[in-house]
Amino acid sequence: MIQLDGINKYYPSGAGMLHVLKDIQLTIQQGDYLSIMGPSGSGKSTLLNMLGLLDTIDSGEYTLEETPTSQLNEEQRASLRARYIGFIFQSFQLIDRLTAFENIALPMVLAEVPTKTRNARVSELLAKVGLTERAHHKPGQLSGGQLQRVAIARAIVMQPTIILADEPTGNLDQQSGNDIVTLLEALNSQGITLVVVTHDHALGERALRKITMVDGVLSQR
Amino acid sequence: MTTYDLLRFNAQLFSRHRWRTSVLVFCIALGVLSVVLLVSLGESARRYVEQEFAMLGSNLVIVLPGKKQTSGGSIPFYGTTTRDLTLNDASHIAALPGVKRVAPIIAGTAQASFMNRSRDAMVIGSTNDFIFARNMAFSQGTGLPDDAARVHRQVAVLGAGLAKALFGHNQPLGAMISIDGYRFRVVGVLQDQGESLGLDLGNMLLIPVKASEAVFSTEALFRLLIDLNDMADEKQVISAIYALVKQRHQGEEDITVITQQSVLSAFNNIMYTLTAVVGLLAAISLLVAGILIMNLSLVSVQQRRQEIGLLKAIGSSRKLIIRLFVAESLMLVIAASSVGLAVAQLLVALLANQFPTYPIAAPLWAHVTAFAVAVLTALIFSYLPARRAAGVSPVEVLRG
Secondary structure, eight states: OEEEEEEEEEEEETTEEEEEEEEEEEEEOTTOEEEEEOOTTSSHHHHHHHHTTSSOOSEEEEEETTEEOTTOOHHHHHHHHHHHEEEEOTTOOOOTTSOHHHHHHHHHHHTTOOHHHHHHHHHHHHHHTTOGGGTTOOGGGSOHHHHHHHHHHHHHTTOOSEEEEESTTTTSOHHHHHHHHHHHHHHHHTTOEEEEEOSOHHHHHTSSEEEEEETTEEEEO | OOHHHHHHHHHHHHHHTHHHHHHHHHHHHHHHHHHHHHHHHHHHHHHHHHHHHHTTOTTEEEEEESOEEEOSSSOEEEOOOSSOOOHHHHHHHHTSTTEEEEEEEEEEEEEEEETTEEEEEEEEEEOHHHHHHTTOOEEEEOOOOTTTTTSOOOEEEEOHHHHHHHHTTSOOTTOEEEETTEEEEEEEEEOOOOEETTEEGGGEEEEEHHHHHHHTTOOOOSEEEEEEOTTOOHHHHHHHHHHHHHHHTTTOOOEEEEEHHHHHHHHHHHHHHHHHHHHHHHHHHHHHHHHHHHHHHHHHHHHTHHHHHHHHHTTOOHHHHHHHHHHHHHHHHHHHHHHHHHHHHHHHHHHHHHOTTSOOOOOHHHHHHHHHHHHHHHHHHHHHHHHHHHTOOHHHHSOO
């Protein structure tokens, strides 16, 4: 479960400090399917980064799976990220020199999971995202939709409880985008919490809970 | 990340950036090669001189005419003397307690000829004690007569090269040769011993010292080689030599006595310093390689910002990022150093094979030092880029 209590975030700007997250209150239950929409600069990506422990908060408390995170150091946040959170990015963020198999296995490599377990898990996920035949292809040899499926497999390889997706269909054609959304919703139906940040109104509307960010203020529908 | 995975991860990186990797490996290997090769040459030169001195025997004392003086600066000069060192001086020194034998030497060059063949040769006028002092051996015949210091006998011992030049395949023993117009009978031929302390023994002509006084029209000795008894107190004998010569030269202490050990020790000190300086200069190339490592690593960090951001986003700690980048440099340096050491070893072996009379070898400490300096350089110069990599913010680089 995720609990945000009175979160505030400021960034320095030319005219002083910019208040990008204003007193955010939010609870996300295990298995929720949540979309965060809003115009550019509204603070939705900042909120996602904060949920992913990539960014720190200036005040308030963020509790992730019963662990208060505001006082954690960088190493502790990295450890929590590895354990609970899977990321999906608009630009896929795959490593060019690694194959699809190696890209998916990367979080397990970092976590020192034994090779045998790792190989079994990656093979299982490749089958799940329909890329078994492309296991040893490098990113340059895959289409946009295939790249995002590799990224999804990597996001769930460590069996996270939450997936944070930042514009997951932003770089895909409509058909590939639909396939990816279907895949993510299937994961959500298996109990994984899904938080999607998007400009795409149609995608946002598919979520069970819809949140809108305007000028750092959160409103729920 | 396990060590195996870390090595594999970085190996994939090297394979992707072959040009960058090759440049680094080449530079570091060249640095290591220079250190090992130059230190080896310095050390080999030192060993060569040590070996040459060892051939002279361990109890050797050399008496030079003239007093060694210092005048104002640190450079020693050999002063001139009004009184020569003579065979009489030599025979008195030979009678001192602790002195085993004395080889008086008169040296010069002269033309040696046999029938229609002639050659310029280094002529040494001495006694059989010279042959003992220089550990010489004969291939034919005998040495000089025992009375070589007292009686003018025109007999000669030829160096191997000179014998071949004058006689070819003919038998030299018993033949008469001419040395600057004096006729000498050949009584012996030395074994081919090459050069020793700059003296070409093969082109040498050894005649009785008494006869050499006539050949060179002088009674002045070039120097005395004195072999001491094993039990003799070197300092006492040297003091006695000074006192004796002073008494014989009307109160003038106009000789210089040096011991083989002091020369060897001074030479060793010079060679050690020289080797260290040369090694240090070569190590500068490793420093340059280190700066190259740092620059290329900084470029690598810049190029891989997204990858670093991703690694951090999927759970990599700061420590692991630092470990990844330092390990990258270490892997390169270890591989490059191994190449450098192997090539150095190969070149040293080739040199040793090419010049078998010289003790050319790469000392183990040169390998260890070059390797350690290279690894240390990698650690130091990769740390800054590694820290910079660890400081990359995933929020900034993963946007978009």
